[in-house]
Amino acid sequence: MTARSTRRTTAAHSRLAAVGAIAVAGALLLTGCGDQTENGDSGGSDTQSAGGAPLADKLPQSIRDKGTIKVGSDIAYAPVEFKDDSGKTVGIDPDLADALGKQLGVKFEFENGTFDTLITGLRSKRYDIAMSAMTDTKDRQEGIDGDTGKKVGQGVDFVDYFTAGVSIYTKKGDDQGIKTWSDLCGKKLVVQRGTVSEDLAKAENEKCPAGKKISMQPFDNDQQAQTRLRAGGADAGSSDFPVAAYAVKTSGGGKDFELVGEQVEAAPYGIAVAKDNTQLRDALKAALDAVIANGEYKKIMDKWGVSEGAITEATVNGGK
Incomplete structure (x- = not known):
């Protein structure tokens, strides 16, 4: 997936960042994403006890009840998200999801899909969020097809977490x-x-x-x-x-x-959330601010060698 003029575009995800030379963590190899099927890898954060999650009460009750946030992602975009030799979903996004899950008391379950179908999957409620090196753009916020200039949907909100x-x-x-x-x-x-x-x-x-x-x-x-x-x-x-x-x-x-x-x-990557799910959007923003403040965010950026693309606070719909 790429930065992906625009980034990944209409349905694209800019997967480019003003980051410095990337330091690869460990002996990770660039691997294929495997299938792009409906039932994707469930990599992501381990289930957290809500009792130890300081921001759990900010989530919608429906998500608290099920204990999971379903993530639509094109898991073939190393080092942002990809599968390691064992088939586990790893990368910047899964690590950040782990950290957010600790704050919110839920498990982030990554489901593999092609990039240009992620926003559609979000609209159809197949996913709760899309997290896939997706560039936050005004077109995506407003549901505009970048190629035709026509409105094709309600649009989405973004919680911006990186610059590329x-x-x-x-x-x-x-x-x-x-x-x-x-x-x-x-x-x-x-x-x-x-x-x-x-x-x-x-x-x-x-x-x-x-x-x-x-x-x-x-x-x-x-x-x-x-x-x-x-x-x-x-x-x-x-x-x-x-x-x-x-x-x-x-x-x-x-x-x-x-x-x-x-x-x-250079433009922001954002976690995409449906327009009508403002409570989830705001909970994600609060959790991201918390992991920035407690140092977990910096550790993740340093681990993957992308600290120059790091942000200092979460922003909603910061894309132009």
């Missing part, structure tokens, strides 16, 4: 002179479908001269895009910075890819 931007990467030692988005004209680019990267490429394509358009190859997830580039089927790829940097660090032991140029389009 978009990067370009190429095969290592073969950047073909690509340093900026304009250098992609006449090139083949792989992206995750519905992301900010795809939006940026479409916007750039309109500026490219005739006969030198960008040949875009969108995929369901970032790992498929990386595989295509690795095999020589494209000239470059684009993802949110944390994802691109993680791929550069881990793929082929650091021998497959390299980052080129600077990050662009």
